[in-house]
Amino acid sequence: MTLQAEALACVRGERAVFAGLEFSLGAGHALVLKGPNGAGKSSLLRLLATLLTPAAGRITWDGVDIRDDLERHRRRLAYVGHQDALKANLTVAENLRFWSRLATGRAVVSPALDVFGISALADVPTRLLSAGQRRRAALARLEVATAELWLLDEPDASLDDQGLEQLSAVIDRQLRRGGRVVVATHHEIGDASTTVLRLGDAANA
Amino acid sequence: MKALAVIVYRDLLLAARQGSATLLVLAFFVITVTLFPLGLGPAPGVLALAAPGVLWVAALLSALIALDRLFQADLEDGSLEQIALSGLPLELVVLAKAAAHWLSTGLPLVAVSPLLALTLNLPADGYLALIAAMLLGTPALSLIGSIGAALTANLRRGGVLLSLLVLPLYLPVLIFGVLTVEAAVSELAVRPYLLIMLAGFCGAVALAPWATAAALRLALE
Numbered sequence: 001m002t003l004q005a006e007a008l009a010c011v012r013g014e015r016a017v018f019a020g021l022e023f024s025l026g027a028g029h030a031l032v033l034k035g036p037n038g039a040g041k042s043s044l045l046r047l048l049a050t051l052l053t054p055a056a057g058r059i060t061w062d063g064v065d066i067r068d069d070l071e072r073h074r075r076r077l078a079y080v081g082h083q084d085a086l087k088a089n090l091t092v093a094e095n096l097r098f099w100s101r102l103a104t105g106r107a108v109v110s111p112a113l114d115v116f117g118i119s120a121l122a123d124v125p126t127r128l129l130s131a132g133q134r135r136r137a138a139l140a141r142l143e144v145a146t147a148e149l150w151l152l153d154e155p156d157a158s159l160d161d162q163g164l165e166q167l168s169a170v171i172d173r174q175l176r177r178g179g180r181v182v183v184a185t186h187h188e189i190g191d192a193s194t195t196v197l198r199l200g201d202a203a204n205a
Numbered sequence: 206m207k208a209l210a211v212i213v214y215r216d217l218l219l220a221a222r223q224g225s226a227t228l229l230v231l232a233f234f235v236i237t238v239t240l241f242p243l244g245l246g247p248a249p250g251v252l253a254l255a256a257p258g259v260l261w262v263a264a265l266l267s268a269l270i271a272l273d274r275l276f277q278a279d280l281e282d283g284s285l286e287q288i289a290l291s292g293l294p295l296e297l298v299v300l301a302k303a304a305a306h307w308l309s310t311g312l313p314l315v316a317v318s319p320l321l322a323l324t325l326n327l328p329a330d331g332y333l334a335l336i337a338a339m340l341l342g343t344p345a346l347s348l349i350g351s352i353g354a355a356l357t358a359n360l361r362r363g364g365v366l367l368s369l370l371v372l373p374l375y376l377p378v379l380i381f382g383v384l385t386v387e388a389a390v391s392e393l394a395v396r397p398y399l400l401i402m403l404a405g406f407c408g409a410v411a412l413a414p415w416a417t418a419a420a421l422r423l424a425l426e
Contacts, residue, residue, distance in 0.1 A: 049290060050290075051286055051289075051290070051425060051426075052426070071292045071294070072292070074289075074290045074291065074292040075291075075292035077290065079286075079287070079290055081283055081286070082283075083281075083282055083283025083286075084282070084283065085282055085283040085284045085286075085287045086282065087215075087219060087282070087284070088282075089219060089222040089223055090215075090218065090219065090222065094218070098211065098215045099287065101207075101208075101211040102208055102211055102212070102288070102291045102293070103291060105207060105208075141287075
């Protein structure tokens with residue numbers, strides 16, 4: 001079981017972001033995306049999430065193009081982008097319960113809140129949260145859905161040291177149970193099972 | 206479909222928390238309709254004659270009010286792409302969101318319309334037909350409106366463009382809605398008109414989600 005990119009190219013507007021990108025990612029492994037701003041880290045994550053269409057090349061899961069069965073691929077992934085996807089007038093628990101019900105049909109959210117240390121905020125409307133607390137609530141979504149593939153776009157933005165530790169622990173647990181993680185970050189995350197993919201070198205050359 | 210109920214529930218919860226959308230739509234409806242007795246004068250014959258048209262035109266305009274945020278709010282905070290990534294077909298998502306929109310704005314319109322009909326002196330024979338026609342017509346308004354809402358979801362001031370896009374599509378609902386009530390008032394058969402309204406509603410359920418989902422895919426790119 002591998003997630004594989006073959007000669008992947010991405011064009012945004014008129015600009016070629018990257019081309020000829022190749023990588024493969026096995027179970028229990030993490031891929032860390034590095035590169036300067038505008039190198040295409042977010043674009044690559046959105047390609048993997050099927051939110052963008054490749055300009056050339058393809059992404060395969062077990063040899064099958066992910067665009068051949070969009071709904072199946074979407075059910076096995078969890079994507080945390082720059083936006084927190086939280087409703088300001090709902091409480092943290094209500095927000096998470098919605099995503100949990102949508103993903104699994106169940107509505108058990110308190111363990112996920114515990115993992116990120118926001119249990120005390122469960123009944124607080126998210127409009128009253130700080131940026132870091134909102135980010136934790138958004139990341140808690142990873143814990144309520146049991147996705148095989150995590151796509152994290154700068155998940156560490158506005159997290160404090162404790163939040164970073166919790167995030168690392170959660171990622172490690174996902175890898176240990178055979179999940180896969182693709183993460184764009186400027187921090188150090190993960191251990192030996194981590195591959196680093198540098199974007200933007202080719203584009204600058 | 207359980208996932209649909211989850212989306213409808215969330216949107217209704219949001220509507221209840223914010224509360225303003227439903228109140229705004231209702232207030233607009235009531236004020237627009239009560240302008241007519243003042244503008245047309247108190248002659249009862251005139252008002253009764255104009256009542257079906259006035260009620261429907263006001264309902265059409267009121268239905269537009271809360272439409273612009275139908276998808277925009279979810280698009281702005283990233284919820285829409287997360288819902289799209291849930292693996293649920295977007296067409297069903299559209300159906301759920303339109304249903305929630307109708308429950309929070311269309312149904313209240315139907316509920317107050319008999320009261321407003323009273324202020325317009327609508328003949329007694331017209332009430333049942335008015336409620337039946339509104340019950341069939343307002344869900345169609347929510348569904349057809351969702352197409353415009355999706356097309357303008359990316360625009361900062363899409364409200365006016367949304368009205369221009371959607372109002373022409375509302376014309377059949379207006380025409381047959383008024384005809385239904387007029388038929389009842391002049392003691393003609395109401396059934397054929399109601400059947401046409403039903404057909405319109407079924408057509409909207411069958412076609413609008415596809416058009417709206419296509420527009421949402423463009424918005425998400």
